[in-house]
Each structure stands twice: as structure tokens, then as C-alpha cells.
Amino acid sequence: MVNKHTVIKKYPNAGREWRWQYVFPAMSLSVDPRSGKVRRHHISPSSIQKIVTDAARKAGIPKHATVHTLRHSFAMHLLMPG
Numbered sequence: 001m002v003n004k005h006t007v008i009k010k011y012p013n014a015g016r017e018w019r020w021q022y023v024f025p026a027m028s029l030s031v032d033p034r035s036g037k038v039r040r041h042h043i044s045p046s047s048i049q050k051i052v053t054d055a056a057r058k059a060g061i062p063k064h065a066t067v068h069t070l071r072h073s074f075a076m077h078l079l080m081p082g
Helices: 003-012 046-057 067-080
Strands: 027-031 039-042
Touching: 003 039
Parallel strands: none
Antiparallel strands: 027 039
16 A cells, blocks of 8 residues: 555645546545545546447447547557657
8 A cells, every 4th residue: 555645745736736636537525445534536437438338329430439449549649640
């Protein structure tokens, strides 16, 4: 387990920097079992997958679309210019 004080000392601005924030935060708060504090966590990977699948269906995309598909598409676009 990571020592909380070491992390705070090493990354003192983590609570205010975008790169440390959840991209897909949960809508509700929950109790952190380690600290007992009420916090907002991230949504589960299966929830994100369901959202992507539903969006592809609504957009009329006939192929099977997953989060992994989006990752590969993004990577290919980065590689295309050379």
C-alpha cells in the first residue's frame, strides 16, 4: 500500500492538477474504505463500456464498438502524420 504522506509530499498540487483528476467521475459520493472519508470516485469500466456501446448504436454505427476500439482509433490518428 502506498503511504499517503509520501504521495502528498511528492505531489503537493495533485488535488488541483487536471492530470490527477478522474476523466469520468461518478455521479454520487461514496465512503473511501481506507480513510473513512466521503469522496467522489471514478465510474466503473463496465459503465463506460455500456455508454460507448449505446452511443455507437444510437449513432447508427453497424460495427461492434468498444473503448478499446476508440483507443486504437486515437493511436492510429496519432501515427498517420508520421
